[in-house]
Amino acid sequence: MGRSMSFHRFAIYSLLILFCLFYLMPLFVMVTTAFKTLPDIKAGNLMSLPQEWVWDAWSKAWSSACTGVKCDGVKGYFWNSFQMAVPAVALSTLLGAFNGYVISKWRFRGSDLFFSLLLFGCFIPFQVVLLPMAALLGKLGLANTTAGLVFVHVVYGMAFTTLFFRNFYVAVPDELIKAAKLDGAGFFTMFFRILMPISTPIIMVTVIWQFTSIWNDFLFGVVYSGSETQPITVALNNLVNTSTGVKEYNVDMAAAIIAALPTLLVYVLAGKYFVRGLTAGSVKG
Numbered sequence: 001m002g003r004s005m006s007f008h009r010f011a012i013y014s015l016l017i018l019f020c021l022f023y024l025m026p027l028f029v030m031v032t033t034a035f036k037t038l039p040d041i042k043a044g045n046l047m048s049l050p051q052e053w054v055w056d057a058w059s060k061a062w063s064s065a066c067t068g069v070k071c072d073g074v075k076g077y078f079w080n081s082f083q084m085a086v087p088a089v090a091l092s093t094l095l096g097a098f099n100g101y102v103i104s105k106w107r108f109r110g111s112d113l114f115f116s117l118l119l120f121g122c123f124i125p126f127q128v129v130l131l132p133m134a135a136l137l138g139k140l141g142l143a144n145t146t147a148g149l150v151f152v153h154v155v156y157g158m159a160f161t162t163l164f165f166r167n168f169y170v171a172v173p174d175e176l177i178k179a180a181k182l183d184g185a186g187f188f189t190m191f192f193r194i195l196m197p198i199s200t201p202i203i204m205v206t207v208i209w210q211f212t213s214i215w216n217d218f219l220f221g222v223v224y225s226g227s228e229t230q231p232i233t234v235a236l237n238n239l240v241n242t243s244t245g246v247k248e249y250n251v252d253m254a255a256a257i258i259a260a261l262p263t264l265l266v267y268v269l270a271g272k273y274f275v276r277g278l279t280a281g282s283v284k285g
Contacts, residue, residue: 034254034257036050037050038246038249060248060251061074061258062258065248067242074258077235080232081262084150084214085211088150091154093203095154096160096162096163097195099161099165100163103166105169118158122160122163134224137151137152143224149224165206233259
């Protein structure tokens with residue numbers, strides 16, 4: 001029996017390691033290619049290690065690679081993405097927490113319909129809102145601006161953040177809110193003094209979800225941004241598709257890794273809170 005269990009465990013772990021290696025293979029190719037010279041890329045194969053480890057592709061991708069007609073690298077677009085993602089994540093998280101609090105603890109006539117409409121917003125494809133949102137941004141004077149991109153991501157992401165917080169707050173005992181009311185706590189006092197301090201797990205889930213979605217978005221970035229406000233995803237697309245000169249795969253790979261680093265760091269630093277936050281509201285009591 002013991003040998004059978006050991007064999008089964010060995011088989012399971014071997015299969016998991018195989019799947020892990022297969023999953024990490026593209027990342028390995030990207031990293032090694034980014035450190036290769038062009039002659040090394042042409043002479044070797046995808047899975048070979050660099051004959052000489054160089055940083056030239058990284059510095060060029062950051063500061064001098066051509067992204068269309070401009071050859072300033074991706075650094076400007078990188079900071080554009082930060083200027084867009086940070087306020088969009090903060091606003092959508094705060095508004096989602098507020099909406100979830102109202103829907104779960106301050107039920108009003110039509111609250112179920114209101115929540116159903118918000119939930120419906122989670123399933124609306126990006127393409128459906130392109131023209132109406134473009135018209136709205138034009139009327140608000142936010143077309144081709146970073147503020148316009150922030151507005152778009154806040155509006156589109158609020159349905160998801162509301163759903164997250166509503167499901168989390170439903171598990172908070174109603175007696176806690178009733179006791180606070182009896183003690184004279186007001187609407188905002190209960191929100192900021194009672195619910196927000198216990199909301200760390202779901203806040204982390206929302207921040208990871210929203211930051212990843214917003215940072216990696218390409219469609220809204222290419223449609224609603226101007227030449228000076230484009231996010232890094234648009235710059236990466238322009239860099240990879242630039243057809244002038246010699247194709248530099250090492251620069252493309254370095255730029256792709258630079259674009260992915262912020263979301264990777266978010267998962268590394270806060271990933272342990274993600275599953276904890278998702279399961280925090282699953283059991284009531």
